[in-house]
Amino acid sequence: MAKRTKYLKPEDRRILTADVLASKRISPNFVRVTIGGNELADYTPMGFDQWFRLFMPGRNGLRLPTAASNLWYAQYLMMGKDHRPLVRNYTVREHRAAGAGTFGTTAEIDIDFAMHGDHTPACGWASACEPGSTVGLLDEGITYQPPEHTTWSLLAGDESALPAIAGILKSAPRDLQGAVYVEIAHADDTQDLNEPEGVHVDWLVRSDPDTEVGTLVTEAVRAANLPGDATYGWVAGEQKLASGLRRHLVNDRGVPKADVTFTGYWRIGKAQG
Numbered sequence: 001m002a003k004r005t006k007y008l009k010p011e012d013r014r015i016l017t018a019d020v021l022a023s024k025r026i027s028p029n030f031v032r033v034t035i036g037g038n039e040l041a042d043y044t045p046m047g048f049d050q051w052f053r054l055f056m057p058g059r060n061g062l063r064l065p066t067a068a069s070n071l072w073y074a075q076y077l078m079m080g081k082d083h084r085p086l087v088r089n090y091t092v093r094e095h096r097a098a099g100a101g102t103f104g105t106t107a108e109i110d111i112d113f114a115m116h117g118d119h120t121p122a123c124g125w126a127s128a129c130e131p132g133s134t135v136g137l138l139d140e141g142i143t144y145q146p147p148e149h150t151t152w153s154l155l156a157g158d159e160s161a162l163p164a165i166a167g168i169l170k171s172a173p174r175d176l177q178g179a180v181y182v183e184i185a186h187a188d189d190t191q192d193l194n195e196p197e198g199v200h201v202d203w204l205v206r207s208d209p210d211t212e213v214g215t216l217v218t219e220a221v222r223a224a225n226l227p228g229d230a231t232y233g234w235v236a237g238e239q240k241l242a243s244g245l246r247r248h249l250v251n252d253r254g255v256p257k258a259d260v261t262f263t264g265y266w267r268i269g270k271a272q273g
């Protein structure tokens with residue numbers, strides 16, 4: 001994963017368990033899994049692009065590390081391949097507090113999986129999981145951190161970053177000014193982003209399956225009119241997309257390095273974990 005410039009971590013955290021409440025294909029390339037349960041009462045929603053490590057059942061069911069700090073990873077490695085959970089990173093698409101849920105009385109979290117086939121470990125799990133299946137969740141906080149001197153936000157990413165972009169636009173002040181470039185695989189994968197009036201959203205549909213992910217969003221940002229100064233850049237998605245756009249913003253557009261947050265969410269040809 002690409003280096004992250006800065007981010008806001010939750011103060012206290014431990015691995016929480018939750019149960020699958022529903023799994024539904026919401027558009028050609030997105031499956032929404034809703035989780036809930038009593039332990040989500042201990043989850044503190046921060047909004048924006050809040051992400052978490054999702055622990056799904058491994059080869060022999062779900063065994064979770066118990067360490068709350070970064071030591072969870074050492075524990076995970078010690079478990080051995082047959083007993084480890086499957087761990088991937090996901091974003092809170094929507095959090096509903098207890099009592100405001102769609103499926104029950106506890107808090108609920110929607111997770112939107114960008115499907116790249118049905119057979120990778122995480123996509124396979126998302127498309128086949130049944131209500132009642134248990135998962136673990138470790139809160140990792142938010143990366144969207146516009147410095148105070150910036151007045152205009154550029155958000156750019158591929159479909160894996162759509163949940164984060166949706167979360168940022170939902171949490172952003174209503175007077176936010178900026179532009180969003182989001183690349184998706186199908187025109188029907190667009191979502192209602194409820195963007196502030198001063199934010200222009202450009203959906204870039206990768207209709208040719210031979211086009212490499214990230215090509216369209218990279219071209220669009222390169223061609224975009226950005227205000228001269230005070231731009232904050234947030235880019236996420238495939239590794240080359242994220243680091244390439246960061247380089248473009250810094251080297252060609254003169255955006256200070258500290259005013260760009262970039263995160264490689266995944267890498268072409270390389271499985272996580």
Ligand SMILES: Cc1cc2nc3c(=O)[nH]c(=O)nc-3n(C[C@H](O)[C@H](O)[C@H](O)COP(=O)(O)OP(=O)(O)OC[C@H]3O[C@@H](n4cnc5c(N)ncnc54)[C@H](O)[C@@H]3O)c2cc1C
Pocket residue numbers: 001051088089090091092112113114115116120121122123124159160161163164213263264265266267268269270271272273
């Ligand atoms: C902070 C953060 C937040 C994230 N939030 C989300 C989110 O909300 N929704 C979401 O869908 N993803 C999100 N991701 C990306 C997700 O973690 C990865 O895509 C993950 O690798 C998927 O796991 P997998 O088991 O499907 O594939 P893996 O086993 O990791 O990889 C298998 C193969 O699939 C390819 N691959 C992996 N991801 C993609 C992709 N998105 N598109 C095309 N090919 C891919 C790999 O190159 C590899 O060849 C996030 C990542 C980070 C770091």
